[in-house]
Amino acid sequence: MLNLPPRISSRLNSSQFANLHTFLVAARHLSFTRAAQELCLTASAVSHRISRLEAALDIKLFLRLTRQVGLTEEGERIFNILQDAMGELSDALEQSSQVEVAGAIALYVRPSVAQCWLVPRLADFFERYPLVSLDLRVGNDNVDFRTRKIDLALYYANGEFPGLTSYRLMRERLAPVCSPAYAQRHRLHENPENLRHCTLLHDSLAWDHAAYDAEWMLWAEQHHMLAMLPKRSLTFDRSDLSVTAAMNHAGIAIGRERLVQKRVDRGELVLPFAGFRRSGHYDYYLVHPPLAAIPKRLQVFMNWLHECAGPSTGKDDGRLEM
Structure with missing residues (x-):
């Protein structure tokens, strides 16, 4: 429910709901031009709608700058209220029944995490929730x-996400990895x-x-190996590509346990x-904008991700011996 103060809600009428939607789109883009493209209007029409809404509510929603617009403090507050209300409405409309979970989720993920950890597990989620689609x-x-239009992001990061809501999904640990042949050729087991x-x-x-x-420097500092790098x-610009190169004897990569453990178990990496x-302090985090209520489809997906992540990794497996 849109919980606006009485002085605002009393000034809303049927003609203003189109203007509220226009404001929502313009605030999301922080651009009247891009809002006009999405709404199939002219930028002038968007500006007129916003002006009529501001006059009706007696609130200045946007700061008109030279080449851009920004939200006022009141505009930011109204934008957040509208986003939450539209999210709740969308969730309610997407439910086919009181029991089944349905709807679409837009998920943004780092490429290596998607390739090595998430995508191989997705069949299980869709078997449980066949009416949920994933973008x-x-x-x-x-x-x-x-x-x-992203609902949720999965990042490998240090946990600092100003202005956003985040949850640590799983911890990560690092170790150098290479092919068995590469380790043997360079006699790495016997001579670090x-x-x-x-x-x-x-x-x-x-x-x-x-x-x-950065990852090699973290590991080398921890093991007093900087002089030997x-x-x-x-x-590469992806962890999975550096690991693939390592599997094919091109060198030695920093492996993230969550992404390479199966290859170590199969003997493709050592x-x-x-x-x-x-x-360091880099782990995997689920991140989304602040929401008054998390839609059911998103909540079941986040719960499933936590189930896949399992318990946090406990202790270190070993120390580098020189």
């Missing part, structure tokens, strides 16, 4: 929930110092604003130095 989108950038003769495989976009060698390297260990 899965991948990318290395942090999504703008205001301008893109031989790392200096290897090729390092990097995920250059491990997390937001990460340096290209070679300069020769191959760089851990030449030590077991997986915590390195």
Whole structure:
């Protein structure tokens, strides 16, 4: 329910609901031009609708700047109220019955997490909830929930998401991984110092604003191996690509336990130095905009993800011995 103060709700009438929808779209884009494109109107028509709404409510919703618009404090408050109300209404309309869960979920995920962890598990979710559809989108950038119609994001990050709601889904641990043949060729099991003769495989976009060698630096600092890091390297923008290169004898990569454990179990990869260990404070987080109530379809999906994640990893498996 749209919980507006009496002085506002008393001024709303049937002619203003179209203007409220126009405001909602314009506030999401922070652009009258892009709102006009979505609504199949002219930018001038969008501006007139907003002006009529502001006059009717006696509230200034937008700051008109030189080449852009921004929300006022009141505009931001009304926008958040409308978003929550529309989310609740959408959820109610998507339910085919009181029992079944239905509707669409737009999910944004880092490519490596989607490829190695999420996608292989999805069949189980759709068997349980056949009336829920999933729009899965991948990318290395942090999504703008205001301008893109995304319900939920799954990030590998440090847990800092200003203005958003987040939950830690699962912890992560790191270890260098390579093919058995590569470890044998460089005698890495017996001589960790031989790392200096290897090729390092990097995920250059491990997390937001990460340096290209951030994961290797975390691991090397923890194990006092900075002096042994070679300069020769191959760089990718996805963790799964660096691991695939490692499986094919191109070098040695930093493996994330959640993404590579099955390949280690199958013998496609080995851990030449030590077991997986915590390195830094980077884990997997579910993130969404603040909501007055989480839609049922989204709640069951988040619960299912937590079930897939299982209990948090407990202790470290080993230490690097020199």
